[in-house]
Amino acid sequence: MHLLVTGGVRSGKSRFAQEQAEQLADRRVFLATGRAWDDEMGERIKRHQDDRDASWQTIEEPIRVWEHLDQPGSVVLLDCLTMWLTNILLEEIELEPAIVSLEEALAAAGNPVVLVTNEVGWGIVPQNALARRFRDEAGRLSQRLARSCDRVVLVAAGLPLELKGSEP
Amino acid sequence: MHLLVTGGVRSGKSRFAQEQAEQLADRRVFLATGRAWDDEMGERIKRHQDDRDASWQTIEEPIRVWEHLDQPGSVVLLDCLTMWLTNILLEEIELEPAIVSLEEALAAAGNPVVLVTNEVGWGIVPQNALARRFRDEAGRLSQRLARSCDRVVLVAAGLPLELKGSEP
Amino acid sequence: MHLLVTGGVRSGKSRFAQEQAEQLADRRVFLATGRAWDDEMGERIKRHQDDRDASWQTIEEPIRVWEHLDQPGSVVLLDCLTMWLTNILLEEIELEPAIVSLEEALAAAGNPVVLVTNEVGWGIVPQNALARRFRDEAGRLSQRLARSCDRVVLVAAGLPLELKGSEP
Numbered sequence: 001m002h003l004l005v006t007g008g009v010r011s012g013k014s015r016f017a018q019e020q021a022e023q024l025a026d027r028r029v030f031l032a033t034g035r036a037w038d039d040e041m042g043e044r045i046k047r048h049q050d051d052r053d054a055s056w057q058t059i060e061e062p063i064r065v066w067e068h069l070d071q072p073g074s075v076v077l078l079d080c081l082t083m084w085l086t087n088i089l090l091e092e093i094e095l096e097p098a099i100v101s102l103e104e105a106l107a108a109a110g111n112p113v114v115l116v117t118n119e120v121g122w123g124i125v126p127q128n129a130l131a132r133r134f135r136d137e138a139g140r141l142s143q144r145l146a147r148s149c150d151r152v153v154l155v156a157a158g159l160p161l162e163l164k165g166s167e168p
Numbered sequence: 169m170h171l172l173v174t175g176g177v178r179s180g181k182s183r184f185a186q187e188q189a190e191q192l193a194d195r196r197v198f199l200a201t202g203r204a205w206d207d208e209m210g211e212r213i214k215r216h217q218d219d220r221d222a223s224w225q226t227i228e229e230p231i232r233v234w235e236h237l238d239q240p241g242s243v244v245l246l247d248c249l250t251m252w253l254t255n256i257l258l259e260e261i262e263l264e265p266a267i268v269s270l271e272e273a274l275a276a277a278g279n280p281v282v283l284v285t286n287e288v289g290w291g292i293v294p295q296n297a298l299a300r301r302f303r304d305e306a307g308r309l310s311q312r313l314a315r316s317c318d319r320v321v322l323v324a325a326g327l328p329l330e331l332k333g334s335e336p
Numbered sequence: 337m338h339l340l341v342t343g344g345v346r347s348g349k350s351r352f353a354q355e356q357a358e359q360l361a362d363r364r365v366f367l368a369t370g371r372a373w374d375d376e377m378g379e380r381i382k383r384h385q386d387d388r389d390a391s392w393q394t395i396e397e398p399i400r401v402w403e404h405l406d407q408p409g410s411v412v413l414l415d416c417l418t419m420w421l422t423n424i425l426l427e428e429i430e431l432e433p434a435i436v437s438l439e440e441a442l443a444a445a446g447n448p449v450v451l452v453t454n455e456v457g458w459g460i461v462p463q464n465a466l467a468r469r470f471r472d473e474a475g476r477l478s479q480r481l482a483r484s485c486d487r488v489v490l491v492a493a494g495l496p497l498e499l500k501g502s503e504p
Contacts, residue, residue: 006493008458009289010307040300119492121345122176123291123459124467131292132376139346143494154492156287156322157174158311159331163495177457178475208468290344291459299460324455324490325342326479327499 180326
């Protein structure tokens, strides 16, 4: 059972994803893609960590997330895909093979995986070309991983809208 | 029965909220948080006023909205929370006690209250730090008030998606 | 049967709209509103064209789309309304009569029409006045055309949320 959780910023999607993960297994791996580029981001990462108890093991992996999805007996929570995409684009790593590796790792993992992503394409067209590319790639990434998941949920105001599959 | 209505700009959320309020009581109080900072905003406020008939009493209250929710026998329509949040941030009033006052007033009000808010976090990360803070706080505010409401509706293209509760 | 499909950028809405259109009739007219202002846009148009097979006839019409909706025996796919709105605003054509012409043509067409639009008002308020006007007009346009359609679908991560009507 793989689950994709998407939504706007501060929509409650990370908390929802964590709650769902905690229902899927007692042993939990948090796959953190975020890098503390600045104090603001560092504080955001810290706040999310404080929300998780000792049942969670944290792996920090900004790029090669596909190497950590196979965790027999555990649930893996990857938060989040748009941060991962940012890391890929900033380090000028080729995107397509990275997505394929992620898709293949999802298909191979026998344990449940919960992926968190961000809706970033519901505003006006940004003037910055990199921002335009980022939201295009983020949209495409969500579409592709939605196909790899059994359940997809859109979160707004902390509440879920089921896009695919249903609550287990 | 408290209702939170959210959605993007010009999604039809104000009109939907007004229609719902009119079904909840014959006496209606419109709690206006908007300030006519400029002509564009003034015109927008005027257009919304023209949509309401004489059964509506208007109270203009940019900050202390919690003092006006208790209106026995009436429905109160607060439009909108993101304008209220803007007023709080611009006047550098402490946000947390203001939110708590609002939550407590909602819990205490025996009459129905309809709250309107905006989805503002579905675009790319803004470069401006205040804009980032604003969308973070707006998202958190929606999550908290959604917990205080019996029903939560997301509006797009003038049409409702039920997030919590259901049509009475 | 008229269908309005809306969603953020790269949400899969064009592909969803095309699949729906292909279920509605064997003869298909693609009403293309996009202009290749630059290479980026040209490439995007090309990519969408490659997704359509020989059963599709393409009509390029940036403004007077209402003249092409009546196609007895065919389905018409108009992609997209926000590009059409951009063309109207950039050429300083009066918007209201254009919307009325579109609404009247929809009401008159006996064949199915599928319209694609974009959600552009779920971010923070843009600093640019034209961008603010654009997202206001785009929101109003979606609301009005949603009233002219039997079915309205919001697409996210390639997956549909039914806003009005239902799958035929």
